[in-house]
Structure formats: C-alpha cells, structure tokens
Amino acid sequence: MYRPPRPLWKRILRAALSVLLLVALLFVGYVAYLLIDYHRIPDAIALDVADKTDARVRTGEEYTLLSYNIGFAAYTPDFGFFMDGGAESRAASEASVRANMADILAYLPAENDDFLMLEEVDLSATRTYGVDERGLLIDGLSAYSSVYALNYDSSYLFYPFHRPHGKTKSGLLTFSKYHIASSERRSLPVEQSLMKFFDLDRAYTVTRLPAEDGRELVLYTVHLSAYTSDGTVATKQLEMLLSDMQAEYEKGNYAVAGGDFNKDLLGDSAAIFGISGEGQTWAQPIPPEAFDGVDIRLAAPFDPDHPVPSCRNADGPYTPSQFVLTVDGFLLSP
Structure with missing residues (x-):
C-alpha cells in the first residue's frame, strides 16, 4: 500500500525533537554522574612522609617559611580564570x-x-594536561623532606562547554629542611549547595616536627575556600583551623599555619594598593572577633613603604588597573 512521504516540516520537527531528547538525556546522565561520583576525601588521613634528615628544629633559632599558591602553574600574565570571570579553564x-x-x-x-x-x-x-607537578617539585627540591596531600579529587567538570575544566587531582605540598615525624590531612567544612561541584573539597595538613626541647613544631599548610555561596562556610573553616592550632599551643607546642586563606589579610587592600575592589566580594577581611578566645595571631606580609600584593583578580589578562590584594600569609601561636 502506497504511503505518501511525510511533509518536510514534520521531518524537520521530528529530527529537532530527537536532538532535544538526546541533549536532555545527556544532561540528565551527566547530572546523575556528578551526584553519584561526588565524594569527599575522608578526614584524618595519615600521610606518607619522605623524610631526608634527623635534624631537629631548635628554640632560639630564626627560621624562614615561604607560602606559595603556584596556581597549578597556569597563571601567566595573559591568563584569566573562568571562575573569576576570565576566559580560560586550563x-x-x-x-x-x-x-x-x-x-x-x-x-x-x-x-x-x-x-x-x-x-x-x-x-x-x-x-x-596530566603533568605531575608534585613529582617535578619533589625531584627538584630533593634535599628537603616532603609530604603531599590531595586537597580535592574532583569529578569531570564539563564547563565551560567550549573547553571543559575537566577532572582534577590537586593538593598541598609541604617541604622541610628538618625531620618530619608525621603528617595528617584534615578535612574542612565545605559548601553543601551546587557550588560544591565548583569549589570542590578543602583540607589542611598537620605536619609534626620534633623540636630539641621536647616539644613539637606543628606546621599547617592551608588553602581555604574561595567560591562559596554561603559566607558561613569560610568562617567555619577558619574556626576549625584556629581551634586546632589553639589546642596544639595549649599542649605546649609551637603552631604555624601558612597558605592561601582567600581572605583580604590586610583588611582593606583596595585602599592600600589604590585599586577599587567594588564588586569583589569573594575575599573579605578576617573579622577581628575570629581571634576571640585564642592566642593565635595573624601575620600578613606587608611592607608599608613598598606594599606588594600576593594575588590579582584573574578576570582577564593582567592589567595595572586590575584589583589586587594579599590573601597569602601566616597564623602563629606565641
């Protein structure tokens, strides 16, 4: 029996609906993948230490510490990160x-x-591109003892669509010229909304170095959250860190935290560096009351005669008018 061909418009409509259905199925499947694959690295993980020396730290000596967010070795002057409003995801x-x-x-x-x-x-x-930055650093600084902890192990982020950020295993690396007895990864509170797929997991490491006086120097390598929709998350992270450091101090140990706090550590970087931070709500000052009840104090790098920021807002390639601030510094016990 002869059947006349369907009108062209029906064929186009059917093809369009099929494409839309396929896109919808792919979207639902990807969301299901994110929800199923999402996981947090367990808390209180003992870390492997590559110890190179028996030398102990001593009281009365002066030591130097360097904190450096290497930005996954991507931040050339022309780099702008998509989470900050820039174009690049890799x-x-x-x-x-x-x-x-x-x-x-x-x-x-x-x-x-x-x-x-x-x-x-x-x-x-x-x-x-799969480069093992941890291995390059450990090989290049082979005289140091070292310990590495994953900060996050993310699912594949299919965004931006033209060049997805992809899957990431990235972390915190601590080096020491002195004997490391042990180290542990502590999980921080994180965002619980959909932003958890962008801000990812967060942690700090607790690295113990025996001192010659019988106490311990406890080093904390830190990278706090930046991309949160709930400002209380960053506050809870800081509270946990300060509480941990205070407990070590009360045991008689020396506690030092260094890292990227994603906070305006100078309090008003816009005024100090003369560049407006209007609209830049991601890096707020640490509220003074955060230090109530603890003996821990902030040490932010600042030379009033020659102030130098530690960070720029990567909403595009670097320009002299770009908002800059200091987010990297230290917390110290007495």
Missing part, C-alpha cells in the same frame, strides 16, 4: 605548564627557605 598548553614549573623550580631553591608551604599543586589534571 593552562595554555602542556609546554606552558612545564615552562612555568621550570621557573618555579628556579625560584624556590634560590629563596633557600627552611620550610615551604605550596598550594594548588596538581597531581593529575585535565587543566594541566
């Missing part, structure tokens, strides 16, 4: 990552610090 290329790592590995030994606290060190990530 480093420019594998060659760019390796070139930046070479510069970092030239800089760190020249500083010759006793302790190094590094953040955003990728172990394996789409955004850095």
